[in-house]
Amino acid sequence: MMDEHCELFGTSSGRIELLNSAAPAFFRIIQDSLWEDVLLSISRLTDGSKSCGKSNLTVNALAKLLPDKSFRDSIDDLARQATAAAEFARDWRNRRIAHRDLGVALGETLKPLSPASRKMVKEAIAALHQVLNAVSEKYLHSTRVDFVVTPMTGAAALLRVIRDGVDTERNRQEGIRSGNFMKGDITPPNSI
Numbered sequence: 001m002m003d004e005h006c007e008l009f010g011t012s013s014g015r016i017e018l019l020n021s022a023a024p025a026f027f028r029i030i031q032d033s034l035w036e037d038v039l040l041s042i043s044r045l046t047d048g049s050k051s052c053g054k055s056n057l058t059v060n061a062l063a064k065l066l067p068d069k070s071f072r073d074s075i076d077d078l079a080r081q082a083t084a085a086a087e088f089a090r091d092w093r094n095r096r097i098a099h100r101d102l103g104v105a106l107g108e109t110l111k112p113l114s115p116a117s118r119k120m121v122k123e124a125i126a127a128l129h130q131v132l133n134a135v136s137e138k139y140l141h142s143t144r145v146d147f148v149v150t151p152m153t154g155a156a157a158l159l160r161v162i163r164d165g166v167d168t169e170r171n172r173q174e175g176i177r178s179g180n181f182m183k184g185d186i187t188p189p190n191s192i
Contacts, residue, residue, distance in 0.1 A: 004034060008034075010118055018159065036092075039093060039097060040093055040097060045058055045082075046086040085126075088115065088124075
């Protein structure tokens with residue numbers, strides 16, 4: 001998700017201009033939704049092993065499942081590091097995303113939301129990868145734990161289609177203004 005967010009909104013001002021020329025309000029919703037979903041995911045993955053008496057699937061629950069005490073301690077330490085790296089995301093989840101803190105919403109709180117940036121998200125994700133890679137190396141003899149979207153199948157493919165559509169619309173509008181247009185250029189499009 002973060003890769004898709006960065007691909008769309010964190011690569012260049014030209015991409016932002018392209019998205020804004022196509023559907024600015026829609027892409028603002030997408031930007032905010034992806035960002036909040038990333039923060040929620042990081043929070044969930046680093047939550048405590050139990051809440052309200054129920055077990056959670058988190059990196060903090062991993063160590064309890066491991067038979068080797070030395071390895072269990074190592075994973076527990078990595079999980080603590082990942083949890084610390086995710087504190088900013090938890091603050092956003094608790095006071096802005098999952099629950100709307102009145103003081104934060106009104107700007108009246110003495111404690112502002114924790115700063116959050118793409119860099120912090122990448123560091124939290126890297127800390128989570130360290131936990132998962134350690135387990136993968138121990139039991140699968142591999143450290144290849146990644147969830148990267150294949151190029152040209154996600155946001156990059158969408159950007160290409162949007163660019164082509166914006167270029168086509170600009171050419172259509174220029175043709176109409178110059179009087180050099182086809183009948184389909186001035187009739188409403190068929191429903192999709």
